[in-house]
Amino acid sequence: MDLSIVLVSPARAENVGAAARAMKTMGFTDLRIVASDAHCDPAARWVAHGSGDILDNLTTYATLADALHDASFTVATTARGRSKFHYYATPAELVPLLAEKSQWLPKVALVFGREDSGLTNEELALADVLTGVPMVADYPSLNLGQAVMVYCYQLASLMQIPVKPLVEVDENQLTALRARTDRLLASLNVADDQKMVDWLQQRLGLLAQRDTAMLHRLLHDIEKKLAE
Known part of the structure; x- marks a missing residue:
């Protein structure tokens, strides 16, 4: 590491x-x-x-x-x-x-x-x-x-822990997820709910890579639905 x-x-x-x-x-x-x-x-x-x-x-x-x-x-x-x-x-x-x-x-x-x-x-x-x-x-x-x-x-x-080749993922995936979450909260007009925003942002860092990828997919589907 x-x-x-x-x-x-x-x-x-x-x-x-x-x-x-x-x-x-x-x-x-x-x-x-x-x-x-x-x-x-x-x-x-x-x-x-x-x-x-x-x-x-x-x-x-x-x-x-x-x-x-x-x-x-x-x-x-x-x-x-x-x-x-x-x-x-x-x-x-x-x-x-x-x-x-x-x-x-x-x-x-x-x-x-x-x-x-x-x-x-x-x-x-x-x-x-x-x-x-x-x-x-x-x-x-x-x-x-x-x-x-x-x-x-x-x-x-x-x-x-033996050094292994990194999994083929974008290392900015977590940063991008935080930004994407912020944009969604803003579009839903709930970005001023500071307690919820703090809770969500502090929890994202606990997600494993697979969970992060799945949440990206979920947010993509939500964004797509909101755009209809």
Whole structure:
């Protein structure tokens, strides 16, 4: 699986170093940093300890959208209750989900937000699926480096899946389905039902390739009927 780790505006160099170390330990190599130069601080390399190659080869971007320019599927991490989005996959639930996605979507991005405030609603809206770590603590929060380690450990098994030729499908199929759904809701004059729109958009990312293709067929038939 080709997976990129994206850190949005990390403030502490130590957290970037810890993230790099977690990635190296579990076999991930592509680190992307958005709107931050914390990785330039020597503390990042001290904490990375043996993972300097991850820091040497990271790429930086001005915005999250820029960092996701080549991602065909995006997973964003968030704490429950911090946003208007309410549908989450646990790290364990991501494993079969991404295993299926890797058969038809070539590039996956896993996004982590700011240490103090996470990701904005606008940034979360760029994701296909949201994920959160179930916790018992009264204050449900993980250090950024810890969070990266949790996910890298959980998803490391995906790196052992033999690389197979991707299924012959359009990798933009999911993006096209989202756009097609938006157009249909607008034509039905229900696009202002934000609760329904949010629910639908957040659920589309959970669909397998065959389900996505079938929904395209259904929407095609509906569009055809509405045009009569």
